[in-house]
Amino acid sequence: MTYPQTKAALRRLLTDGIVPGVSYAFIDGDRIxxxxxxxxxLVPHPEILRPGMVYDVASLTKVVGTLSVTLQLLAQGRLRLSDRVSDWLPAWQxxxxxxxxxxTHTSGIVGYIPNRNQLAAPDLTAALLRLHVGPTFNRKMVYADVNYIFMGWIVERILGEPIQVAAQHRVLTPLGMMHSTFTPQDAGQCVPTAVTRERGLIRGAVHDPKGYVLxxxxxxxxxxxxxxDLATFCQAYxxxxxxxxVLPPTWIHRLTADWTPTSxxxxxxxWALTASQWPSAHRVIWHSGFTGTxxxxxxxxxxxMVFLTNRVHPVAPNLPYLDQRNAVxxxxLAEK
Structure with missing residues (x-):
C-alpha cells in the first residue's frame, strides 16, 4: 500500500505552488x-505541517455529518425521501x-440574499427560507449549500437539537473520531484557511460565511x-x-446508485459518483470541500482515499487547484 504515482501527484501540488501542504490517508480494507x-x-510566517493537524473540511460536513444522521432517520422510518420540505419547515412555501x-441537489432552490454574510443568524435563516425554486427543479443537479442547510434544520425538528450537536454524538463520537469537532479548542492545532479583510487570518473557526453565522x-x-479520523469514517463505509x-448498511450499500430524478x-x-475499472467497472462515491478537501x-x-489541503490559504478561491484535484x-483511481 504505497501508491507512488498518487503521492508523486500530491508532491507536484506543492512544487507547483498550488497548495501549501497536504495530509492524506490511504485505506485498503483494515489497513490505513x-x-x-x-x-x-504561509502567513503570518511559514509553519511546517505536523502529523494529526486538524482541518476545516468545509462541505465534507454534508456527507460525514448531515447525511449520516439523515440516513439514520430514514432507516428508523422517522423520515422519508418523499416527505415534503414544507411539512417539516412550514416557513418554506x-x-x-x-x-x-x-x-441530491435537484431542488432548484435559487435566489440572491443582499448582504448575506453580514446578517445575524435569525435574519439569514428567514432569508434562506424566502428563496424560490428555479427552472432546474427536478431536472438538473445544481450543487448548493442551501439544500443541506435545510436538511440540517429538518433533522433539528425531528431530534430537537441542532444538526452539529446531533452529528457529534450520533456519528463522530460513536465512530471513535476523537479529533473531529465543530468547536476546536486549540486553534494552534488547526490548519489555517484564508486571510480576509473582515476576519483576518481564519484559524480554528469555520471558513464558510454561512456556517460562521449559523x-x-x-x-x-x-x-x-x-x-x-476521516480514514476511520471511510473504513466504516x-x-x-x-x-x-451509526451507518445503516441497507442505505450505505445503496449509495452507488444515481438517486436523482433523471438517474x-x-x-x-x-455523494457524487465516478467510475473505477478495478476489479471491474463500477461506481465509486466521492465528495469535496471548498477549503481543499x-x-x-x-x-x-x-x-x-482521504485528501486534505488548505487551498484557500492565504487567499481564495485558487481556481487552478480544481483541475489539479481532479487529476489526483x-x-x-487508475493506480489502485
Missing part, C-alpha cells in the same frame, strides 16, 4: 496509511420540494477533522455492518 507533506501555513431533492445550526459546513447503529446526473444521496470511497474494492483523483 497516513502522511503529510509541506506547510500548514413551495410544496414540490422533497427530502430527495435536497439530498454555527451549530449549519448542516453544510463547520466540521473540523484529521486525516486519521467499507464495513457498515460493524457500525450499523443520469452522477449524483447519489449526498475530498474523500473517495470505493466500497466494492474496499479502498478509499484520476491518478488514484
Amino acid at each position: 496509511e497516513t502522511g503529510e507533506m509541506g506547510q500548514a501555513a 413551495d410544496r414540490r420540494v422533497t427530502i430527495r431533492h435536497l439530498l 454555527q451549530r445550526r449549519c448542516g453544510s459546513a463547520g466540521l473540523f477533522s484529521t486525516a486519521r 467499507l464495513y457498515p455492518e460493524k457500525v450499523a447503529s 443520469q446526473a452522477n449524483r447519489s444521496l449526498g 475530498y474523500l473517495v470511497i470505493d466500497q466494492q474494492a474496499k479502498q478509499a 483523483i484520476g491518478t488514484y
Whole structure:
C-alpha cells in the first residue's frame, strides 16, 4: 500500500505552488496509511505541517455529518425521501420540494440574499427560507449549500437539537473520531484557511460565511477533522455492518446508485459518483470541500482515499487547484 504515482501527484501540488501542504490517508480494507507533506501555513510566517493537524473540511460536513444522521432517520422510518420540505419547515412555501431533492441537489432552490454574510443568524435563516425554486427543479443537479442547510434544520425538528450537536454524538463520537469537532479548542492545532479583510487570518473557526453565522445550526459546513479520523469514517463505509447503529448498511450499500430524478446526473444521496475499472467497472462515491478537501470511497474494492489541503490559504478561491484535484483523483483511481 504505497501508491507512488498518487503521492508523486500530491508532491507536484506543492512544487507547483498550488497548495501549501497536504495530509492524506490511504485505506485498503483494515489497513490505513497516513502522511503529510509541506506547510500548514504561509502567513503570518511559514509553519511546517505536523502529523494529526486538524482541518476545516468545509462541505465534507454534508456527507460525514448531515447525511449520516439523515440516513439514520430514514432507516428508523422517522423520515422519508418523499416527505415534503414544507411539512417539516412550514416557513418554506413551495410544496414540490422533497427530502430527495435536497439530498441530491435537484431542488432548484435559487435566489440572491443582499448582504448575506453580514446578517445575524435569525435574519439569514428567514432569508434562506424566502428563496424560490428555479427552472432546474427536478431536472438538473445544481450543487448548493442551501439544500443541506435545510436538511440540517429538518433533522433539528425531528431530534430537537441542532444538526452539529446531533452529528457529534450520533456519528463522530460513536465512530471513535476523537479529533473531529465543530468547536476546536486549540486553534494552534488547526490548519489555517484564508486571510480576509473582515476576519483576518481564519484559524480554528469555520471558513464558510454561512456556517460562521449559523454555527451549530449549519448542516453544510463547520466540521473540523484529521486525516486519521476521516480514514476511520471511510473504513466504516467499507464495513457498515460493524457500525450499523451509526451507518445503516441497507442505505450505505445503496449509495452507488444515481438517486436523482433523471438517474443520469452522477449524483447519489449526498455523494457524487465516478467510475473505477478495478476489479471491474463500477461506481465509486466521492465528495469535496471548498477549503481543499475530498474523500473517495470505493466500497466494492474496499479502498478509499482521504485528501486534505488548505487551498484557500492565504487567499481564495485558487481556481487552478480544481483541475489539479481532479487529476489526483484520476491518478488514484487508475493506480489502485
